[in-house]
Amino acid sequence: MSSIKSKPRSVGRLLRIALGVFLLGLFGYALLPGVVFSQYPVGRVNAELVTLRAPIEGQISFGDVRVGDRVQRGQTLATLRDPPERDVRLANLEAQNDSLGERIAGLRQQIAALEPFALRLAQQSRTFRDAVVNNLTAQIAEAEARLRQAEANARLLDAQLKRVAPLAAKNYASGAELDRRRAEADVAQAELAAQRQTLGRLRQERAAAEQGVYLSDSYNNAPYSEQRRDEVNLQRLTLETRLADLIAEQGQVQRQIEAERRRREQMGEAVIQSPVDGILWRQLESNDSTIGISAPLAQVADCSRIFFEVARDRRSDETLSLGDSVVVEFERNGQMARYNARMVGLRSDQDADRREFALAGGTGSDQIRWIFAVEFEEAAEACPIGRTGRLRHSNTLIDQIGRRLAG
The missing domain is CATH 2.40.50.100 (RNA polymerase II/Efflux pump adaptor protein, barrel-sandwich hybrid domain)
Incomplete structure (x- = not known):
């Protein structure tokens, strides 16, 4: 009888222990x-x-x-x-290069057109200079002849004065004759000096004309052909200066074009790949x-x-x-x-x-x-x-x- 009662009691104790363990586990898991x-x-x-x-x-x-x-x-x-603007930049540089090329060609044509005109004016200047030099040479020859004539006349009158002076001192010739002879000798000397001055002036004018400088007032120091040639040379010098500036500018633009083309060849396109x-x-x-x-x-x-x-x-x-x-x-x-x-x-x-x-x-x-x-x-x-x-x-x-x- 006692064994029957103890058996349910032990089962209840086990159930209570199991329930306690379960509640303890639930409490530990939750808290x-x-x-x-x-x-x-x-x-x-x-x-x-x-x-x-x-x-x-x-x-x-x-x-x-x-x-x-x-x-x-x-x-x-x-x-x-x-980007598209890069293409526009290259196109603008190429158009600028073409425009500079046309302007350079136009200046070269203008310079080439001035060449024959300048040569013709130079030929006219040389012809004029040769004519002036030849004219002055002829005038110098005439002046030399007049100088020789004046020298001969001065010697003649001086000799006559020397012959009359002793005669007048001895009263073989009148005083009026002596004065006339003296006056003629003075005039001859003055004429001789004038001829020498004229010859010297003509020689100076010829020397200057041979150098292209004309001393006559009517030439204004240079003939019209020479003045026109100087104007043409000045105009050609101005055109050559502008041509040199345009050539330098074109060279700079061409270097920019070359650099842009190299950049486009090296970096014009890039492929992005997954690394x-x-x-x-x-x-x-x-x-x-x-x-x-x-x-x-x-x-x-x-x-x-x-x-x-x-x-x-x-x-x-x-x-x-x-x-x-x-x-x-x-x-x-x-x-x-x-x-x-x-x-x-x-x-x-x-x-x-x-x-x-x-x-x-x-x-x-x-x-x-x-x-x-x-x-x-x-x-x-x-x-x-x-x-x-x-x-x-x-x-x-x-x-x-x-x-x-x-x-």
């Missing part, structure tokens, strides 16, 4: 999950972005790849060509837009560099250090898979690192984001950006005690 039970933080898969920039200035034309498409390393994503295997994540410029050099064009999510991000409380950021190895778990190819990962960074709104990720991770003021580089043993068939998973790293009180005992 103390980080102390007793293993808690695996939830995170998401992310990837580093690679920004493509324009190597030259130009007009961009994107290919058939659209945002979200998979791309391969070396695949052409866009093409940059010189990594990944996903075209963002297109930063519209098609057919004109952009400047180094302008960002697009961003590619690098699928070869997959990261796993976990938002954690700052108070727990000392449980892991940079370089620590962990295990992450997320879906891949339709099933959950585990991968080795290594902690490579910490991010927060206050102290974010410089790398740019495909998915922006917002964190609270008291949170920090752990970043783990996932190690794939083989190339990923798909780029799992945005998929959620778990960090296989428990930080319960039991785990902490175990790690301390192991340390």
Whole structure:
């Protein structure tokens, strides 16, 4: 009888113990999950972005790849060509060069047209000079003849004066005769001096005429042909100066054309290729837009560099250090898979690192984001950006005690 009563009592005690354990577990799971039970933080898969920039200035034309498409390393994503205004600049330089060429040809024609005119005027000047020199030579010959005649007449009258003077002193000749002879001798000497002056003047005029300078007032120091030749020479000198300026300007324009053509050959077109295997994540410029050099064009999510991000409380950021190895778990190819990962960074709104990720991770003021580089043993068939998973790293009180005992 007593054995029958003790059996239900032991069963009730076991039920009460089981119920107590269940309530204790439920209480620990609800209120103390980080102390007793293993808690695996939830995170998401992310990837580093690679920004493509324009190597030259130009007009961009994107290919058939659209945002979200998979791309391969070396695949052409866009093409940059010189903007249309570059073609206008080259066309303007070439038109300016043609215009300068026409002006240079016109000046050369004007200079060539002045040549025969200047030669004709020079010939007329030489003919006039020869005529003047010949005329003065004839006048000099006449003056020399008159000078010789004046010298002979002066000698004759001087001899007569010398014969009359003794006779007048002896009263064989009258005083009037002596005065007349003396006057005639003085006149002859004056005539002789005048002829010498005339001869000297004519010789000076001939010497000047041989040098192209005419002393007669009627010539104004130069004949009309000589004046016209000087005007033509001055006009030709002016045209030659303008021609030299235009040739120098044309040379400068031609150097600019050559430099522009070399620039177009070297940098007239650039092909933008994907530097990594990944996903075209963002297109930063519209098609057919004109952009400047180094302008960002697009961003590619690098699928070869997959990261796993976990938002954690700052108070727990000392449980892991940079370089620590962990295990992450997320879906891949339709099933959950585990991968080795290594902690490579910490991010927060206050102290974010410089790398740019495909998915922006917002964190609270008291949170920090752990970043783990996932190690794939083989190339990923798909780029799992945005998929959620778990960090296989428990930080319960039991785990902490175990790690301390192991340390």
